[in-house]
Amino acid sequence: MQYRFTSTGAMHGHAVGNLLLAALWDKDSDPVQGLDRVASLLKVVGRVLPMAIEPLDIEGTFQSSVGRTIIRGQKEVAVAKGKLESLRLIPEDASSTPAGLAAIADADWITFGPGSWFSSVLPHFLIKQQIDAIIKSKAKKLVILNLDAAPSMRGDEFAGSSPAEHLSILQKFAPEFHCDIALADTSVSLDKGAMEEAVSDIGGELVVADIASGGSVHHDPEKLGPVISHIFSL
Template sequence: MQKVVALGGGHGLAATLSALRQITSDITAVVTVADNGGSSGRLREEFPILPPGDLRMALAALCADDEWGRTWANIMQHRFESDGPLNGHAMGNLLLASLWNENEDPVIGLDRVGQLLKVIGRVLPMAETALDIEGTFNTSTGRIVVRGQKEVATAKGRIESLRVIPENPQARLEVLTAIRVADWITMGPGSWFSSVMPHLMVPMQQDALLRTKAKKILILNLDATSSTTGEEFAGSTPEEHLEFFHSYAPELKIDYCLVDSSVVRNSVALDEAAAKMGGRVIAADIRKAPGSVHHDVSKLTLHLGHIMGPKLVG
């Protein structure tokens, strides 16, 4: 059974996890913890907890594929609609917040919910504590500094730099162990600056990525000018994404860069950007439908399975 660690956050990571679970049951999802919008942002303001939203989506993506698992996946994703304070909150966010508010260790709480949902694999936070993301952008009106995952994800302009606050956050031992023993590591797709890049900004985690013998797959977004939600600016070309990634982890080797064929405008430049990272580009049809900003799970399963080899779940 191949051991796979999937790094990311939000809808992009959920799509990758939905594909990976068809390939192996030994999956560890490592999820960003900087969400400051919506239900997660409100809970984070009220309680000293990790933002639960991206962790909830990862749990739901790995729910058991039976009546129990599918029922709980729907419950976890249920979002209240009312004129009161519960409006907009996701049930899974409240469940995680209640466990953590009882002074439950974040990972123990995630494991408890994982047992309830009978998840395939395990879901872990990227860092010990909640983080903020800060980006510096060049815009038509000058340089601006933007703070917050939501704000960075929707900022317009050319990004200059990115950092997490507090700097040098502490990684979880469980994450470092999973990376060390993994056969494969995937990163992306998703909001490049707020879901993918932050994984390079936890020093112990980047060091673990450098030391592991696992092969690494970077899954690029379907549109270099948008995230999987269609809101993030994120640069103008796929090779710019690779170059920005490489600038924050110049020693990190990426074996494969999986990209949808439709977003490749300059194959030579993209190949060169991937080669700088020690890898090669695999261009394939992985889009849900023409014009869609979402990856097709079955297509991702096909191509990730082809890359990783024939050892599928029996």
């Protein structure tokens, strides 16, 4: 599902999972039903729900050495260079799905990340109904920090910045949000003091574990899964 086509044609860069979803949504205009169909087809454990009822686009304003630039599009925002000044969804007044809000209200744990911080994590805090539901929820909150926030890693987003800066951006967009636990890879060990302070600022506790996949900017699912399971058992 995560495999991306590599070619010189129109399919280049597209994930198999996204194409399957697009086909089912073309057949059935209800995005929740389309996701449920995919889950049934693939025998997925759990349920995937969209953030909003309508299709969304994302737009960010970045400040860099060449000046201020407005960048639009999920992929483009995810790899944008420079300091993020503002981030918005289009349309800005999008409504959350009732099923998504119900899931937030019923959850024991709500996790954020891993994924593109700009285009996959922060957008959850940009829909008013959803952030209100998250803040009101009695569920415990877990933030999984990306590996490319670590100075030793080489990624597009956050390359050379610290995990503490990673969290400060989250706090900027959602000042009322508090987490219970922030999970980081052992690569933060050189800056652990600053990291603990940043996590404390959003009300949480820092947990450090070996969750990286061999020097890449990706998590190792076989390492990450057991760590999350242990956290959920606390």
